[in-house]
Amino acid sequence: MADIDLSGRVAIVTGSSRGIGAAIADKFAACGASVILNGLQDSDRLQGHAADLASKYSVNVKAVAGDIADAGVPQAIVKEAFSSFRRLDIMVNNAGVLRDSVIGMIQEDQIDETLNVNLRGVLNGIQAAARLMQRNKSGSIINISSIIGRVGNSGQLVYGASKAGVIGATLSAAKELAPFGIRVNSIAPGYIETDMIGQIPADVHKERLDSIAMQKIGKPEDVADAALFFASDLSKYVTGQVLGVDGGMLI
Amino acid sequence: MDSVESKVFSVFASQLSLSDDVNRAEMKYNEFPGWDSVVHMTLIAELEDVFDCMMDMQDILDMSSFEKAVEIMTKYNG
Numbered sequence: 069m070a071d072i073d074l075s076g077r078v079a080i081v082t083g084s085s086r087g088i089g090a091a092i093a094d095k096f097a098a099c100g101a102s103v104i105l106n107g108l109q110d111s112d113r114l115q116g117h118a119a120d121l122a123s124k125y126s127v128n129v130k131a132v133a134g135d136i137a138d139a140g141v142p143q144a145i146v147k148e149a150f151s152s153f154r155r156l157d158i159m160v161n162n163a164g165v166l167r168d169s170v171i172g173m174i175q176e177d178q179i180d181e182t183l184n185v186n187l188r189g190v191l192n193g194i195q196a197a198a199r200l201m202q203r204n205k206s207g208s209i210i211n212i213s214s215i216i217g218r219v220g221n222s223g224q225l226v227y228g229a230s231k232a233g234v235i236g237a238t239l240s241a242a243k244e245l246a247p248f249g250i251r252v253n254s255i256a257p258g259y260i261e262t263d264m265i266g267q268i269p270a271d272v273h274k275e276r277l278d279s280i281a282m283q284k285i286g287k288p289e290d291v292a293d294a295a296l297f298f299a300s301d302l303s304k305y306v307t308g309q310v311l312g313v314d315g316g317m318l319i
Numbered sequence: 320m321d322s323v324e325s326k327v328f329s330v331f332a333s334q335l336s337l338s339d340d341v342n343r344a345e346m347k348y349n350e351f352p353g354w355d356s357v358v359h360m361t362l363i364a365e366l367e368d369v370f371d372c373m374m375d376m377q378d379i380l381d382m383s384s385f386e387k388a389v390e391i392m393t394k395y396n397g
Contacts (some may be wrong), residue, residue, distance in 0.1 A: 143376060150373045200373065204363045 072300045075100030078153040082106045083163025084313035085114040087262035091288030092295045097121040102128040136163040136189035146196040158299045161190040168223045183309040186230035207247040210298045211238045215258045242308030251307040253298045257312025260286040281316025323396045324389045346385035370393045370395045
């Protein structure tokens with residue numbers, strides 16, 4: 069039995085067909101929340117994940133496909149929360165892309181895609197979620213940033229800029245939405261075992277592992293635990309914070 | 320059953336402390352006393368509550384007067 073009870077609450081997790089987003093959705097469902105999943109495509113994976121969660125935890129799970137970079141998609145997901153549940157308690161802006169390039173080799177389409185998904189998607193997600201949360205004068209918005217957004221990294225100019233932008237957005241939104249009872253926080257994961265790092269060369273992988281004080285790669289569940297903290301009443305007096313989940317990684 | 324205009328007016332009257340005889344034609348966003356951007360979002364939240372809907376972003380931006388608000392809310396009046 070879960071220690072933290074989210075029953076009666078409604079959560080949206082963008083980019084939840086796999087990786088960190090899937091782990092967060094799983095964690096919330098395990099704690100009794102109704103969950104709305106989102107993935108880029110209406111894939112079997114997303115629908116299958118929704119069905120699995122619903123049957124595994126006996127909770128209500130919906131899935132809304134769409135590219136979070138499209139301003140209409142965050143609105144559509146929040147409208148699903150409204151039409152299905154008439155409320156929204158937790159919004160996790162997680163969807164993201166990672167494309168590395170050295171300075172001088174970065175193409176315009178890479179900048180557009182990265183900023184549109186990683187930053188514009190978060191801005192639109194905050195805006196859409198806040199309106200529905202405002203009605204109940206409560207809510208928790210959790211934006212997934214990255215350690216790269218805090219300290220930067222070679223080869224990650226665009227990604228770092230997008231994730232630093234997420235932190236800036238978190239800080240501003242926290243101030244503006246606090247009077248409405250809406251908390252806004254960010255999680256900055258370090259090196260986490262997801263599909264996103266599957267393409268990293270072995271030597272780079274070892275170098276990164278060596279930079280982690282706890283000497284092991286993080287798991288999506290580690291990030292999900294931090295998200296659960298921000299989603300629950302354990303953090304009811306916490307807003308405008310950036311929580312590193314990185315095992316003491318130094319870049 | 321209340322008309323759309325009376326439902327919209329009740330929201331505005333409550334948020335802006337209006338009397339029934341206020342000149343509704345003069346109620347324009349950023350001109351009418353008290354109707355600033357912060358109150359605008361509160362009005363939107365109240366209207367969504369009364370009409371049990373979620374408004375499109377463009378409608379929120381287009382709601383520049385009381386008259387326009389009635390026009391917009393008519394399409395959400397289910």
